[in-house]
Amino acid sequence: MLTCLCCGKQETEKVLLKDIVYFKKLVSANRCQTCQSRLAPLANEVTCLGCCRIKQDGNDWCLDCIKWKKTYPDYPFSHTALFQYNSFLKEWLENFKYKGDYRLAKLFDQELTDYFNAKNQKNKKCIPIPISQASMELRGFNQVEELLTSAGIEFYPALVHIGTGKKQSSKNRKERMESDQPFKLDEKYCKQLKNKRVILIDDVYTTGRTLFHAAELLRQAEATTIETFSIAR
Numbered sequence: 001m002l003t004c005l006c007c008g009k010q011e012t013e014k015v016l017l018k019d020i021v022y023f024k025k026l027v028s029a030n031r032c033q034t035c036q037s038r039l040a041p042l043a044n045e046v047t048c049l050g051c052c053r054i055k056q057d058g059n060d061w062c063l064d065c066i067k068w069k070k071t072y073p074d075y076p077f078s079h080t081a082l083f084q085y086n087s088f089l090k091e092w093l094e095n096f097k098y099k100g101d102y103r104l105a106k107l108f109d110q111e112l113t114d115y116f117n118a119k120n121q122k123n124k125k126c127i128p129i130p131i132s133q134a135s136m137e138l139r140g141f142n143q144v145e146e147l148l149t150s151a152g153i154e155f156y157p158a159l160v161h162i163g164t165g166k167k168q169s170s171k172n173r174k175e176r177m178e179s180d181q182p183f184k185l186d187e188k189y190c191k192q193l194k195n196k197r198v199i200l201i202d203d204v205y206t207t208g209r210t211l212f213h214a215a216e217l218l219r220q221a222e223a224t225t226i227e228t229f230s231i232a233r
């Protein structure tokens, strides 16, 4: 019997025949069939090469990425997002991040473990996007660090938030695009990033601005490659 982490519904666990045939490691599910069906995996979609947004037209790159490429011509643009930011993800984030139900950090344990423990991800350093001091005081936890901790993924909090703490969500799109560098490198970690491959991790990719600011600093720390990752896009 599983109790859904999102809606509390109880359900008998189903073992799929394909999981038995392919010897897939059976991990106890933490969401019911209904909640599962509300998730929209981006792996099933045709997405922008730069930011994983579902393609709006026939171009490989979305208009935002084309604009970013002009500002950051040397940036590799390699973003992976797992799910489309839909009403289900919005509710999850609302309850987890803003209402502080940190049990919900467990919701993507399986997906995060699968992604970060894959062979091609070995030896990369995971760096969570930090939150402002004001948000930390309000919430008491960094939602990205909670997600990684819950999934058992090692990370390096190499970035420190020095911004005003005005919430991204309370800024309009133009303000978000133009905001100044909100982060600095934590001296302790600078040397450890030199010549290392890094993955910057955020919960949601909105405009990309946050990740670009962070990536700029990691380039200064001489990381060899920089990739970005988010649960939702």
Ligand SMILES: [Zn+2]
Residues within 6 Å of the ligand: 004, 005, 006, 007, 008, 009, 031, 032, 033, 034, 035, 036
């Ligand atoms: Zn449910």
Ligand SMILES: [Zn+2]
Residues within 6 Å of the ligand: 048, 049, 050, 051, 052, 053, 061, 062, 063, 064, 065, 066
């Ligand atoms: Zn894009």
